[in-house]
Amino acid sequence: MGPRRSEKASRSALERTRLFEDLLRQHEDQIYRLAYRLTGNRDDAQDLIQDSVIDALVSFDRFCIGSRFDRWMQRIITNNFIDRHRARSKVKVESLDQPTGSEGEDERTLEVADVTTDPPQILEQRALDEPVQRALDELQAEYRAVVVLSDIEGYSYQEIATMLRVPIGTVRSRLNRGRNILREKLADYARQRYRR
Amino acid sequence: MRFRPCDWVGEHLSAYLDEALSGREMRQVAAHLITCHACRGALDDLRATKQALQGAEMPRPAPDFWPEVYAQVRQKSVSLPAPGISRSTWRAQLAGVWTVPRALATAAAMAAMLLLSILTRPTAPPASAPDDLGEFIAQHAQHSTAYPLSDWSRMMFIGSEANAPATVPVADESGNAP
Ligand SMILES: [Zn+2]
Numbered sequence: 001m002g003p004r005r006s007e008k009a010s011r012s013a014l015e016r017t018r019l020f021e022d023l024l025r026q027h028e029d030q031i032y033r034l035a036y037r038l039t040g041n042r043d044d045a046q047d048l049i050q051d052s053v054i055d056a057l058v059s060f061d062r063f064c065i066g067s068r069f070d071r072w073m074q075r076i077i078t079n080n081f082i083d084r085h086r087a088r089s090k091v092k093v094e095s096l097d098q099p100t101g102s103e104g105e106d107e108r109t110l111e112v113a114d115v116t117t118d119p120p121q122i123l124e125q126r127a128l129d130e131p132v133q134r135a136l137d138e139l140q141a142e143y144r145a146v147v148v149l150s151d152i153e154g155y156s157y158q159e160i161a162t163m164l165r166v167p168i169g170t171v172r173s174r175l176n177r178g179r180n181i182l183r184e185k186l187a188d189y190a191r192q193r194y195r196r
Numbered sequence: 197m198r199f200r201p202c203d204w205v206g207e208h209l210s211a212y213l214d215e216a217l218s219g220r221e222m223r224q225v226a227a228h229l230i231t232c233h234a235c236r237g238a239l240d241d242l243r244a245t246k247q248a249l250q251g252a253e254m255p256r257p258a259p260d261f262w263p264e265v266y267a268q269v270r271q272k273s274v275s276l277p278a279p280g281i282s283r284s285t286w287r288a289q290l291a292g293v294w295t296v297p298r299a300l301a302t303a304a305a306m307a308a309m310l311l312l313s314i315l316t317r318p319t320a321p322p323a324s325a326p327d328d329l330g331e332f333i334a335q336h337a338q339h340s341t342a343y344p345l346s347d348w349s350r351m352m353f354i355g356s357e358a359n360a361p362a363t364v365p366v367a368d369e370s371g372n373a374p
Binding site: 006009010012013015016017020021024025028029032033036037042045046049050053054057058061129132133147148150151152157172173175176179180182183184186187189190191193194 | 197198206207208209210211214216238241242243244245246247248249250251252253254255256257258261262264265266268269270272273276278279
């Protein structure tokens, strides 16, 4: 009885891992896109995903099979991102007066210099998206999350409200505020490309 | 040039863009937009901004990123409780206070049963040997139910020499005395 039972348990554990991996594989692109647009760079995006994937795996038994895995995963990523940002912004307050710009510039220059080894597609994409991502980076985490979920990931107000556990009116006002900040920052860029 | 929308409309432009206002509010904003240049300009910029976001390209991680994630998943899976096992049971299992003792307990229980069956096994016919075979068989059945593991010895008893006297009375009853 004992050995058969544990054999059965380890087989269902294998099945679970298998299922989890397959679902993850199915949605790699959306998962990475969300993490990248939230964090604004590759390293932080990858960190955020790694942590979130483990969180998801640990609570995978509570995931309702047949419901949307991508949305479940994106929910975990978004909430982890907001939590991290809250923790980080407490530290940030102390160093607000110090010029952090130059550090960021260096990093950006380094990244651009490194670009020559990347496939041409990525080089082009970076040039295209730079202003959008830089504008997003300047938004507060709560606004950024709502804007990215709505305008990049295509979630409805109700879905975002459920995801972030906030009233739908909060989603509406955060989206309005976030988009209007972006509008001011991106006006020239967006007008040039998208305004008829 | 930056447009500064009017207060009330400015707060609703984003939802207007998504058609996420009530019918009445949609009409109110639309009516205002006909006459207000600033709000119209802000709406157009807002729309262009939304389109810029929607048109953002699919970013790509480092090529070895996902393989690393899957390796991590497999590594972590090993330390997770098997599906359907409660966390406390799993913790007990991990702490080793469940699996090993359970095996030991099973072995101990089997040993105890064996010992019990030996101790309770009738070494001779029941103190008051039944006089007829029917009653003996009934008693045997009863005993076997109570002590299933002793059944084998009972069967041996039935077929043994010691059992012979029990059949004698039957022969006696038939009137063929030895
Ligand atoms: Zn106006």
